[in-house]
Amino acid sequence: MDHFRRANRALIVASVAAMSLPMAIPASAQETFKLGIVTFLSGPAADSFGVPARNGAQFVIDQLNKGSVPSPYEKVGFGGMKVEPVIIDENGGATKQVQELRNLYQRDNVDVVLGYISSGDCLAVAPIAEELKKMLVLMDCGTPRIFEEAKYNYVFRTAAHATMDNVGLVRYMKAKNIKMDTLSAINQDYAWGQDSRADFVAAAQQLYPNVKVQTDLLPKFGAGQYGTEISALVGAGSDVVYSSLWGGDLQAFVLQSAPRGLPKRSQLVFSAADHVLPPLGDKMPDGTIIGARGSYGLMSQKSPLNDWLFRGYEAANGVYPVQAAYRITQSILGLKAAVEKAMSKNGGKKPSTDEMVAAMTGLEWLSPGGLIQMKLADGHQAIQPIAFSRTKYNPDLKRVDLIDIQYFAAECVNPPPGVKSIEWIKGGMQGAKCN
Amino acid sequence: MRKGLHPLVMIALIAMVTLAGRALPTWTLSLATIAASNALIALGIVVLARTGNVSFGQGLFFAAGGYGVALIANTWGLTDAMAQVIVGAACGGLLGLVIGPLIARYSGIFFGMLTLALSMVFYGALVKSTALGGSDGFNVGRPSLFGMSFTDPREADFMLYAVSVIVTGFAGIAATILFRSEFGLASLAVRENNLRVEYLGLSANRIISINFLIAAIFAGASGAFALMAQRHIDPQFAYWTTSGEFVFVAVLAGNQSVAAVFVASMALELVRSFSNLYLPNTWQLVLGVFLLGVILFLPRGIGSLWIRDRRKRRIPAAATLTAERGAAP
Numbered sequence: 001m002d003h004f005r006r007a008n009r010a011l012i013v014a015s016v017a018a019m020s021l022p023m024a025i026p027a028s029a030q031e032t033f034k035l036g037i038v039t040f041l042s043g044p045a046a047d048s049f050g051v052p053a054r055n056g057a058q059f060v061i062d063q064l065n066k067g068s069v070p071s072p073y074e075k076v077g078f079g080g081m082k083v084e085p086v087i088i089d090e091n092g093g094a095t096k097q098v099q100e101l102r103n104l105y106q107r108d109n110v111d112v113v114l115g116y117i118s119s120g121d122c123l124a125v126a127p128i129a130e131e132l133k134k135m136l137v138l139m140d141c142g143t144p145r146i147f148e149e150a151k152y153n154y155v156f157r158t159a160a161h162a163t164m165d166n167v168g169l170v171r172y173m174k175a176k177n178i179k180m181d182t183l184s185a186i187n188q189d190y191a192w193g194q195d196s197r198a199d200f201v202a203a204a205q206q207l208y209p210n211v212k213v214q215t216d217l218l219p220k221f222g223a224g225q226y227g228t229e230i231s232a233l234v235g236a237g238s239d240v241v242y243s244s245l246w247g248g249d250l251q252a253f254v255l256q257s258a259p260r261g262l263p264k265r266s267q268l269v270f271s272a273a274d275h276v277l278p279p280l281g282d283k284m285p286d287g288t289i290i291g292a293r294g295s296y297g298l299m300s301q302k303s304p305l306n307d308w309l310f311r312g313y314e315a316a317n318g319v320y321p322v323q324a325a326y327r328i329t330q331s332i333l334g335l336k337a338a339v340e341k342a343m344s345k346n347g348g349k350k351p352s353t354d355e356m357v358a359a360m361t362g363l364e365w366l367s368p369g370g371l372i373q374m375k376l377a378d379g380h381q382a383i384q385p386i387a388f389s390r391t392k393y394n395p396d397l398k399r400v401d402l403i404d405i406q407y408f409a410a411e412c413v414n415p416p417p418g419v420k421s422i423e424w425i426k427g428g429m430q431g432a433k434c435n
Numbered sequence: 436m437r438k439g440l441h442p443l444v445m446i447a448l449i450a451m452v453t454l455a456g457r458a459l460p461t462w463t464l465s466l467a468t469i470a471a472s473n474a475l476i477a478l479g480i481v482v483l484a485r486t487g488n489v490s491f492g493q494g495l496f497f498a499a500g501g502y503g504v505a506l507i508a509n510t511w512g513l514t515d516a517m518a519q520v521i522v523g524a525a526c527g528g529l530l531g532l533v534i535g536p537l538i539a540r541y542s543g544i545f546f547g548m549l550t551l552a553l554s555m556v557f558y559g560a561l562v563k564s565t566a567l568g569g570s571d572g573f574n575v576g577r578p579s580l581f582g583m584s585f586t587d588p589r590e591a592d593f594m595l596y597a598v599s600v601i602v603t604g605f606a607g608i609a610a611t612i613l614f615r616s617e618f619g620l621a622s623l624a625v626r627e628n629n630l631r632v633e634y635l636g637l638s639a640n641r642i643i644s645i646n647f648l649i650a651a652i653f654a655g656a657s658g659a660f661a662l663m664a665q666r667h668i669d670p671q672f673a674y675w676t677t678s679g680e681f682v683f684v685a686v687l688a689g690n691q692s693v694a695a696v697f698v699a700s701m702a703l704e705l706v707r708s709f710s711n712l713y714l715p716n717t718w719q720l721v722l723g724v725f726l727l728g729v730i731l732f733l734p735r736g737i738g739s740l741w742i743r744d745r746r747k748r749r750i751p752a753a754a755t756l757t758a759e760r761g762a763a764p
Contacts, residue, residue, distance in 0.1 A: 041716050089715045093677070094572065096707070098665040099469055103708055106462035120571040124667035127574055132588050143571055150574065190562055190570035221570075 031350055033081040033339070035061075036088070036104040038115035039328070043091035044222055048247035048275045049117050049140065049324040054087060055317050056309075056325030060332050061085050063312065069333075070304045072366065078339040081350060086110055090117060094124035101125045105134045112137060112356070114331055117324070119143035119191055126155045135353050135360075139331035140324065142192055142293075144421040147377035154353070156360055158331040158372060159294070160384045162192070163421040164413035165244075165271045166199035167429065169291050171413065172388035172406055173240070174207045178267055178289070181208075184215040184238040186229055186253070188245060193218060196244035196271055202425040204242075214238045222249065230257045234265060241266040250276050258285055274299070275322040277391070277400040284400050288391045294369045295387035296326040298402045306368040330367035330384075337365040373410060376417050383414040409435060442608050449604035456596045464592040465664060466704050471599040472660035474700035477684035478603075478610055479650030479657075484690055485619070486643045487626030488542060492550030493681050495534075495557050496527035496651040498673035500658030502567070505575045505668045516578040516598045520659045527655015528648060535647035539640045542629075554673050561670035572669025575662060599660045606653060607693045613649070614693075622646055654681075687729050689736015699737045 037057050040050025061083045063069050067076040077083045086108055088100055097116075104110045113129070114137040116122045122141035127150070129136035136155045138146070142162035146155075173180060183204060187193030197216070204211050215236040217229050230253075233241055241262065245253050250273060257263065263285035274292035277284060292299055297320060300306050309329055313321040321329075338360035342351035351359070362379030365372055370385040389402035412434035415424035424430070456464060476493055483490055503526030504519045513519065538549055562570045577584075577591060580598065585591035613619045622642055624632050629639040662668050671677060688699035703722075710721035733739055 042719060086712070087715050088711050089718060092711075093671045093674075094667055094669055095469070095661060095665055095671070096711075098667065099466060099704075099708065100711060102465050103462050103712070107460070108712065120669050120671075123568075123571055123574060124665060124669070127577075127666050131577065131591070145568075145571070191568070194565060194569055 031081050032084045033078045033112075033350070034084050034086065034108070034110040035332075035335075036086045036108065036110035036113035036115070037328075038088055038090050038097070038100070038104075038113065038121075039324075040091055040117055041087075041089040044247060045117055046091070050090065052275070052322060053115075053117065053140070053324040053328040056313060056321060056328045057085065057087070057332065059313050059316050059325075060309075060329050063308075064332070064336065070308050073305075073333055073336060075340065078336050079343040079348070081339075090115065090121060094120050097121045098124050098128050101128055101136075102132070105129075105132055111135075111353075112335060114335060115139055115328070116141050119145075122146055122157075126150070126152055130154050133353065135356055137331055137335055137360075140327045143195060147381045148420050151378070152380060154357055156374065156380050156382075158334045158374075158382050159327050160382055160386070160410070160414055161421065162196060162293075163199055163415060163425070164383075164386050164408075164410075165291055165293050166196060167203045167425060168386045168408050168413040169200065169242075169269060169271050169289070169388060170203040170207050171408060171434070172289065172291075173269065175406060176289075176404065178240065178269075180204065180211055180240045180267075182212050182214050182236070182238040183240050183242060184217075184233050184236050184266070185213070185242045186217040186219065186226070186233065186245065187243060188221045188223075188249060189218040190221045193221070193244055197242075198422065199425060200242050200244075200271065202422060203429075206425065206428055224249065224252050226253050226256050229253075230260050230262055233257070234260055234262055237265050239267060240269055242269050242271075244271045246272050246275070251280055254280060254285070255283055258283065263288065272323070275324070278319050278322070281398065281400065282393045282395070284391050284393065286390075286392050289388060290391060290402075291386065291388050293323045293386070294326060295385055295407055296369050297322045298400075299387035299389050299405050300326070300369055301387075301407070303366075303368070305366060309368040326367075326369045330365075330369055330372055333367050334360070334363065334365050334372060334382075338363055371410070375410075376414070378417075383410040385410050386413055409433065442612065445604070445608050445611070449601060449608075452604070453597050453600050456593055456600070461589050461592055464589075464596040466708060467701065468592070468595050468599045468660065468664045470701040470704045471596075471603040471697065472657045472664065473681060473684055473704070474697045475599075475603045475606055475660070476654045476657035476681045477688060477700060478606060478693065478696050479653030480681055480685040481688065481690045481693075481696060482610055482613070482622075482653070483643075483646050483650040484685065485614070485622045485626060486646050487629075488546045488643060488647075489682060489685075490550040490647070490650060490678075491547045491675065491682060492552070492554030492678050493650065493654045494673045494675065494678035495550070495554035496530055496654035497658040497661070497677065497681075498554075498557060498561070498668075498670070499530045500524065500527040500655030501662040501668045501672050502526075502561070502658075503655070504659045504662050505573070506567075508575045509573075514576060514579045514584075515582075516580045516595065516663060519578060519663060520598070520602055520656050523659025523662075524652045524656040527658065528652040530655075531648045531651025535644040535651065536640070539643040539647060551675055551678065554678055555675060558670050558673040558675075561673060568669070570670055572667055572671075574667050577666060578663045595660075595663055599664075602656065602660075603697070606656075607697070611693050618642070618645070683726060687726065687737055689733070689738040691735065691742050692738035695736055695738030695740075702737070 039053040040046040112135045117140045119141040122138050130152050138157040144161040187197045215232050269289040271291050273290040274297045342355040342359035372382050387407045389405040392403050394401040416431045500523035504523045625639045632639050684700050688695040706725050710718040
């Protein structure tokens with residue numbers, strides 16, 4: 001009996017040793033990479049950004065784990081490790097997000113957290129990740145303040161901040177000879193709307209020195225009814241009406257302003273409107289100038305990587321991918337590139353947080369929306385190219401096509417390192433390289 | 436008088452809970468910090484509810500405490516955790532001192548709506564103030580304690596946990612003593628029949644004002660804790676859903692036991708966190724079902740689990756949070 005027990009124990013020891021053996025050698029198929037993903041699954045931003053981002057993440061991770069992403073991302077998962085996502089909801093305010101970020105790192109032991117759409121959430125979670133010395137990849141939020149007001153080692157943003165949306169938009173209008181002697185604006189009364197308005201007006205005053213701002217409206221977030229605002233805009237009859245509205249608010253504004261003739265009186269320019277094209281369809285007035293916060297969706301440039309995302313996402317979800325899906329894809333691919341770069345340096349082991357951080361700093365990688373370069377904030381903030389275009393409804397395909405597409409290089413629409421965005425715009429956008 | 440735990444026993448209990456923090460996993464520490472901070476503000480609501488008035492705008496004082504501490508911390512570099520709590524309590528208290536006497540003249544739904552309106556006015560002003568970061572808010576540095584700074588994340592979390600548990604615990608003891616005092620009983624009498632209280636020579640308005648002030652001080656201190664735990668503040672602190680959540684904690688707890696407030700607050704945080712992890716698409720539903728379940732099966736709050744019988748004998752049918760003020764005398 002005793003003999004048997006001892007033999008049994010030896011067997012267990014041996015098998016445990018055998019099982020742990022592959023752990024010592026390069027990252028094997030059993031090892032996984034646990035990735036926390038935070039995006040809006042409920043609330044006003046869910047339909048427009050959160051859910052497309054979640055769908056994009058699921059599609060990309062699924063493809064990565066199968067090893068069916070085109071070059072240079074053909075390796076399975078992250079350097080051979082399968083990616084295991086933990087998806088949580090971004091809705092509920094910054095207090096909840098800070099708590100959930102801690103839970104992801106400390107309770108669920110995720111290797112990296114990736115996500116966040118709201119600027120307020122990004123500002124709140126960044127210092128927490130830094131304190132916990134854990135890697136955090138911000139994928140979408142707009143405010144330039146994150147890296148302009150603080151320095152982080154463990155925090156990265158894989159998308160350009162909102163400055164390029166408005167600088168690029170004004171450059172596009174100038175390139176297309178849009179007349180803008182008078183300007184009216186309608187933006188939501190919260191940080192995104194206020195900041196976008198400030199950037200656009202500042203950039204417009206640089207390229208259109210004689211522009212006069214007429215009606216400047218700030219309805220509250222989620223207002224939904226714009227009757228009085230549209231009356232004011234129609235009454236002003238400015239050459240251009242600018243708006244950074246998004247989601248349901250933008251749809252409501254477009255639906256309510258078209259019958260009142262606003263698009264006929266004024267040139268409408270929307271800084272971030274591609275995501276409302278599928279739901280609006282023929283209700284979107286032709287000739288509206290729109291941006292997508294990158295060269296995304298119908299404005300994306302042809303490449304094997306882009307075809308893979310566009311077709312694959314469309315097949316999986318029944319609708320073509322727009323900005324949020326592109327942004328999370330470029331984020332995941334960037335993280336994959338960083339992890340694999342770190343593994344090539346450490347001999348193929350699963351990289352530590354510090355190794356991943358070192359690899360991600362200053363990294364450049366290809367994404368479906370073009371080349372992403374971590375050039376600002378000491379290699380922690382990305383810049384990327386952006387596209388703008390005009391809408392034209394296509395009755396055969398029953399969808400809004402985008403024409404007159406023009407691309408702007410990343411360094412043409414983003415500030416150089418070490419300069420605050422708004423000061424760069426007001427200082428005449430020094431150092432911009434526009435071909 | 437109703438018999439309860441001796442204050443010394445309660446102090447021992449606080450010490451035990453604080454020391455238990457050494458053994459807890461790290462993620463529970465920050466969760467418990469938030470739960471203790473929410474419990475503190477909900478305790479204020481319970482204090483006020485004993486006069487028959489519910490404030491739906493405690494977010495006002497919560498935000499006042501938070502913004503007060505954040506601005507002082509960023510301007511003068513005040514990082515000490517205890518000092519921040521005192522500053523937060525003072526900010527909340529000062530505002531309560533101004534608003535309390537004005538609002539004490541109203542009762543029931545008017546009282547609730549006015550508090551809600553005031554907090555939303557503050558919210559609107561904060562969203563408009565771009566110097567304070569507008570709706571995105573701004574960050575503050577990490578707190579220290581008595582000159583010690585904590586770089587290890589676990590130690591920093593434990594420090595905050597300990598400070599919040601001790602402060603909230605002592606606030607709980609103070610509230611228990613208050614509830615048993617002459618003043619506390621007079622507050623209950625105001626809820627039952629304020630006219631008779633006036634005939635006794637007491638000022639009902641004054642009693643409500645003082646209770647309101649206590650609730651505001653608790654809310655301000657709670658705002659300081661929330662700020663220290665998340666190092667970020669935004670106007671959401673003053674938004675009505677934030678205030679509503681505190682009322683929820685108070686409803687969950689019932690107004691029979693101070694300890695119930697802490698249990699309810701912790702339970703709510705745990706349910707929220709785990710439902711968000713396992714059911715990211717339907718976590719609100721889980722939270723709602725949990726609240727409904729408590730309201731259906733424990734209509735007098737979680738506190739009724741352990742003091743149901745005694746209370747029933749003493750004050751029959753007395754305690755619903757939204758109790759109306761006394762009818763005709």
